[in-house]
Amino acid sequence: MVRYERIILLLVAAALLIPAGIKTRQSAQNAALAGFSVKGFVRVEGDVAHPGMYPLSANLVTLSAIKMAEPLRPLKRLAPAGAAGRRLKNGEGIRLTIREDGQGDVIFIPLPASERMLMGIPLDINTMGAADFDRLPGIGPLIAGRIVTYRQNNGGSMALEELLKVEGIGEKRYETIKRYF
Template sequence: MKKMFLLIGCACLAGWFMWSEGLTHVSPVPEAPVVAEVEQPEYMVYITGAVRKPGLYSFPDVVTIGDAVHAAGDALPYAEASAVNYAARIEDGMQIHLPYNLDGVPAASESDGKININDADETKLTELPGIGPAMARHIIEYRDKHGGFTDCEQLQQVKGIGTAKFEKLKDKVTV
């Protein structure tokens, strides 16, 4: 009986091998490719010159030069803004240089920190002790009407500046 079970087992095994050879081999279904998120190109721009925060800036998309200058803190008051086309689009690796315009910028004064009453604007005049915006306008009106001051003592001829106020100012002004 043992032999019979052994023969039947061998026959079954041989039959299974013969049957499995007849089957076509099927590979497992490949997984669908995973599409990674498409990387957005970065646009690197080097901004120099008359901007508040010069340096290297990165933008995810193409922007205008005006947008890039804005990202750098905007142009300084003495920038030559007309030298750059703010509407042009940036390119990767581009350098944007906003040149300086030093025309009209007052030269450094050698007056020991004194304010020149013939050249100072209203803001500068208000830095003087006891001079507010209204008094600064009076000084400018006097200067425009009379052609400027020839000496500092003429400040006393401006309405509102008497001897006491002039004493506080005389060491802080020049012509």
């Protein structure tokens, strides 16, 4: 009977200690993640071993993102001047081309609207083309063209609320698409 009492005692102790251990492990994982808060995503492509999307932290600069993607050849410098230390923005893309002399030419490009929507990155109404607007739910090529024309006729930029002034966009359609911006 003493043997059964020990087994029961061990089972009770395990039942009490396992949840405490799991909670401690989760707290440690959460603390580690808190040190690296993700502010969005950037894409790195071109002459890199691992092209793709990378998490954007508060102070991520161009050179750091390129290093994460591993350049195919050693880099001596980046062009244009100041590109290496430039802070990246959510939804931005970097295309790297490495020359024979080791210079890395960097081009900054916004991600297409379809990718931004997929990643939950807000769209910029003032940089979108008709094809980008066409990807929004309830907006076809005709209304997309009207949005671009409205923007061009009103100084080349517009506020989100101005979509209501575009023919074919009523309250219901506006409410459906405004969450993407």
